[in-house]
Amino acid sequence: MCPARRTLSARRTLRARRALRASRARRTRDDHRTRSWPRPDQRALVLPPLLFVLVLLVLPVVFIALYSVGLRTNIPGTPTAFSLSGWQDFLFGGGSAFRGRFVYSIEIALIVSVATTLAAYPLAYFLAFVARRRRYALLLVLLAPFFTSYLLRVIAWQIILNNNGVVNSLLWALHLRPHGSAVSWLIYSNFSVALVLFYTWIPFVALPIFVVLENMDHRLPEAAADLGASRAATFWRVTLPLSLPGVIAGFVFVLIPTTGEFITPLLVGGPNNQLFGNSIQAFFGDTPDWNYGSVLAITLIVVVVVLTLAFGRFLQTDLRADARPQS
Amino acid sequence: MKPVGRIGAAGLAVYFWAFVIFLFAPLVVLVIFSMNSSATPTLPLSGFSTQWFRQAFSNTELTGALVRSVAIALIAAAIATALGIMASLGLLALRGRALSLALTMLLLPLVVPYICLAVGLLILVQEVGTQPTLAAVVLGHCVIVLPFAILVIMPRLRSLDPAMNEAARDLGASEFAALRLITLPLLMPALVSSGIICFVTSFDEFAIASFLAPSGQPTYPVFLYASARTPALLPEVIAVGAIIIAGSILLVAGAEGGRRWAERRLVGGAG
Numbered sequence: 001m002c003p004a005r006r007t008l009s010a011r012r013t014l015r016a017r018r019a020l021r022a023s024r025a026r027r028t029r030d031d032h033r034t035r036s037w038p039r040p041d042q043r044a045l046v047l048p049p050l051l052f053v054l055v056l057l058v059l060p061v062v063f064i065a066l067y068s069v070g071l072r073t074n075i076p077g078t079p080t081a082f083s084l085s086g087w088q089d090f091l092f093g094g095g096s097a098f099r100g101r102f103v104y105s106i107e108i109a110l111i112v113s114v115a116t117t118l119a120a121y122p123l124a125y126f127l128a129f130v131a132r133r134r135r136y137a138l139l140l141v142l143l144a145p146f147f148t149s150y151l152l153r154v155i156a157w158q159i160i161l162n163n164n165g166v167v168n169s170l171l172w173a174l175h176l177r178p179h180g181s182a183v184s185w186l187i188y189s190n191f192s193v194a195l196v197l198f199y200t201w202i203p204f205v206a207l208p209i210f211v212v213l214e215n216m217d218h219r220l221p222e223a224a225a226d227l228g229a230s231r232a233a234t235f236w237r238v239t240l241p242l243s244l245p246g247v248i249a250g251f252v253f254v255l256i257p258t259t260g261e262f263i264t265p266l267l268v269g270g271p272n273n274q275l276f277g278n279s280i281q282a283f284f285g286d287t288p289d290w291n292y293g294s295v296l297a298i299t300l301i302v303v304v305v306v307l308t309l310a311f312g313r314f315l316q317t318d319l320r321a322d323a324r325p326q327s
Numbered sequence: 328m329k330p331v332g333r334i335g336a337a338g339l340a341v342y343f344w345a346f347v348i349f350l351f352a353p354l355v356v357l358v359i360f361s362m363n364s365s366a367t368p369t370l371p372l373s374g375f376s377t378q379w380f381r382q383a384f385s386n387t388e389l390t391g392a393l394v395r396s397v398a399i400a401l402i403a404a405a406i407a408t409a410l411g412i413m414a415s416l417g418l419l420a421l422r423g424r425a426l427s428l429a430l431t432m433l434l435l436p437l438v439v440p441y442i443c444l445a446v447g448l449l450i451l452v453q454e455v456g457t458q459p460t461l462a463a464v465v466l467g468h469c470v471i472v473l474p475f476a477i478l479v480i481m482p483r484l485r486s487l488d489p490a491m492n493e494a495a496r497d498l499g500a501s502e503f504a505a506l507r508l509i510t511l512p513l514l515m516p517a518l519v520s521s522g523i524i525c526f527v528t529s530f531d532e533f534a535i536a537s538f539l540a541p542s543g544q545p546t547y548p549v550f551l552y553a554s555a556r557t558p559a560l561l562p563e564v565i566a567v568g569a570i571i572i573a574g575s576i577l578l579v580a581g582a583e584g585g586r587r588w589a590e591r592r593l594v595g596g597a598g
Contacts, residue, residue, distance in 0.1 A: 046417025046429050049410040049473065056470045057436055060447025063454060074453060123346055126339040129331050138343070140583055145350045148575045149531045151548050152568045155555045156353035159360065159368045159565075166356060169370035203350065231332060260440025263533055267555060277442045284446045284538065294450075297443045308438050 061301060067294035074290040086295040098279055098296060105276035106303075108190070109258040112197045117251045119198070120205035124246070127206070128213035139210060146203045154267045157196045161187040161268060188270030196264045201257070205250035212246030213239075252311040256304050276300060354572050361569035366562055379566035386563055389550060393567070395540075396530050396547035399461060403468035404525035410469070411476025411521055412514070415484045418477070437474045441534035444471065449538045459539045464546065467535040472525035479524060483517035484510075516589040523582050527575065 066072045070083035090098055123142065127135045145153065160166045163182040171177040185191050220242065224234040262277030269275075280300065283293025331339065360368040364376035383389055414433055421429055436444070448467050452459055487510065495505040511518070533548040540546050545553065551568075554560035 042420035043417055043425075045413045046421065046433075049414035049417070049477075050429060050432055052410060053432055053435060053470060053473065056448070056451075056466055057439060057444065058432075060444065060451045061439065063450045064443065064447050067450060072450075072454070074450075119346075122339055122342050125331075126343045130336045130339050131343075140579065141347055142350070144576055144579050145354060147527060147579045148354060148572045149548070149551075149568070151531065151533055151551050151555075152357065152572060153353055155551070155564070155568065156357045158555065160353060160356055162369075164367065164369045166368075166370060173370055199350070199353070202346070231335070256438070257440070260442055262442055263552075266552075277440070280442050280446060284449060290446075290450065293446060297446055300440055301443050304438055304440055 064294045064297050064301075067290050068298045070291055074288065086292050089292075090295050090299070098276075101274070101279050102276050102296075102299065105259060105261075108194060108197070108275065109255055109261075112194055112201065112258050113251050113254040115194070115198055116202045116205045116254050117209075117247060120202050120250060121209055121247065123202075123206040124209035124213055127210050135210075135214075139207070142206055143203045146200075150200065151263065153200065154196055154264055157192070157199065158187070158267050161192050161195075163187065187268055188273065190273055192268040193265050193273045193275075196268050197258050197261065200264070201254040204253050208249040208253065209243060209246040212243045212249075216242050248311060252307060256307055259304060259307075260300055354576075357565055357572060358569045360562075361566040367558070368561065368565065379562040380570075383563035383566045389554075389563060389567060392545050392547045392550035395461065395544060399465050399468060399536075399546060400526045400529040402465050403472060403529040404522045406465070406469045407472045407476045407525045408480075408518055408521045410473055411480045412511075412518070414473070414477050415481040418481060419484060433477055434474045436471050441471065441532070445534040445538040448535065452539065459541055461540060461544060461546075463539040464536050467539060468529040468532055471532065471535070472528050475524045475528065476521040479521040480514065480517045483514055487513050516586055519589075520582065520586060523578065527578070 063072065067074075068086060070086065071080055073080050127139055127142075131138050158165070162168070163186075165187070167186060168177075168182045171183070172179045177183070216239070221234045221238050224238045225231075229237065260277050261275055262281050265274045265278055276296065277300070280293055280296045283289050283296065359372070361379060362375055362377065363372050364378065365373035414429075418426060418429060418433075444467065448463060449459065452463055491513070492505050492509050495509045496502070500508065531548060532546075533552060536546040536549050537552070540549055551564055554564045
């Protein structure tokens with residue numbers, strides 16, 4: 001049958017048949033699973049990877065915590081003792097410079113997350129509802145830049161935004177600005193840091209929103225329309241609320257990594273645009289003070305873990321045995 | 328009524344394609360300047376030249392860093408994929424609280440910021456009493472890519488029909504033989520995806536490598552970062568960057584094409 005001439009009811013029958021087939025497949029699969037996949041000794045296979053993560057992730061974090069309270073130190077010969085002086089300084093005392101850096105980082109991360117989420121929604125909406133047949137190919141087009149080197153993309157932006165870079169030299173060539181006079185806020189500014197972070201993360205936000213829109217029960221907006229809702233009303237009162245889990249997941253997907261970001265400010269930020277991650281980096285690099293750096297690192301880990309716990313249910317992966325099969 | 332009207336659909340399409348241009352523009356800029364004869368990347372273009380490619384590949388520091396990164400990424404991808412298979416098989420057999428706990432632990436590297444993991448590993452190396460080495464970089468990369476391996480392999484493993492494995496066991500295959508002859512070949516598309524994702528992530532990783540790579544042995548991202556601040560080296564970096572961009576886009580397209588092809592074949596054969 002020609003898809004253009006397919007009637008509404010025929011489409012519904014087709015969908016019902018597909019759903020039935022899927023549920024049947026699911027049931028047989030579940031039967032298999034309860035029958036005999038899990039053998040007791042198979043469980044032990046999870047131990048080596050667990051040990052790996054314990055030694056190379058949990059243990060390092062424990063060490064950072066010990067450094068942050070002065071129980072260990074990187075300076076040989078220095079006596080170590082429990083001390084909260086680093087924490088006191090960072091939270092209440094003269095370390096306010098780093099508190100300021102922390103607040104600034106959270107601000108930038110929030111601005112970037114809100115902007116990417118707002119900008120990504122129409123992209124996901126286009127993929128899910130307009131680009132019906134080609135949607136997976138187009139999704140890949142959107143995600144492709146994400147798979148190329150992150151550092152290279154930041155360097156590309158450096159070349160574009162530089163004082164004698166692409167944008168400025170283009171303005172000069174078009175006689176829109178006197179030769180040699182660069183737009184001052186184009187690079188080493190809040191703008192450049194936020195723009196590059198926005199650029200980096202937008203495909204990653206579009207993805208979870210697309211997944212939610214794609215898996216949404218498409219009969220619901222149809223029902224709203226049948227009951228007389230306008231397109232706008234259907235969107236605001238049915239589609240948007242239903243897609244909120246994807247929106248929140250996308251938002252957090254950006255918020256978490258940008259909170260710990262430090263490469264972009266190094267390349268396109270000025271001294272005033274360095275983020276909290278840069279402070280941590282400096283304490284373990286050029287001006288070593290591992291104890292104070294550990295205070296900052298633990299702070300960042302705590303913030304990110306709290307964010308993840310708060311939004312965890314929106315980030316849930318499909319890996320639990322009771323989760324619905326993907327196909 | 329369709330969810331989007333004709334005008335709305337056209338508007339969304341314009342918006343989408345404008346964004347695609349925005350996303351690809353920086354990559355195109357790099358490719359253009361890689362073939363520009365001037366040493367500074369600025370407009371107007373000064374003429375076609377392949378000299379930066381030749382210069383880049385005769386720069387032994389650059390090629391050394393590339394080789395180092397490829398080797399690290401290959402080893403990390405292999406280890407992480409192997410651990411990912413074990414973890415997926417184990418998780419599949421777990422239930423309830425044990426499953427939640429193990430899954431949380433194994434996906435934890437997704438949450439800890441790379442910069443924190445990097446300084447943590449630096450401390451660990453110091454506490455163990457050794458110097459930063461490339462081996463430490465490999466181990467660090469294994470940790471951060473392990474969740475990707477699990478997230479790719481486990482759904483595929485769950486979708487396999489256990490009857491095939493049982494049939495092999497009934498026919499006398501040992502547990503290990505059944506795994507090697509039945510499960511692993513059926514998992515192959517996921518293993519390839521996992522390998523590619525882990526390779527790409529490790530190859531591109533900067534934070535951990537910048538702290539743990541010994542000063543004379545930078546990985547490619549570490550070298551890239553250092554030379555992005557050295558104007559004289561920039562054209563060569565751009566040239567290699569252009570090749571890497573072209574390569575990774577081809578890899579993504581190829582992997583997706585290959586995955587579809589394999590899935591059609593396997594699913595068609597199994598179902």
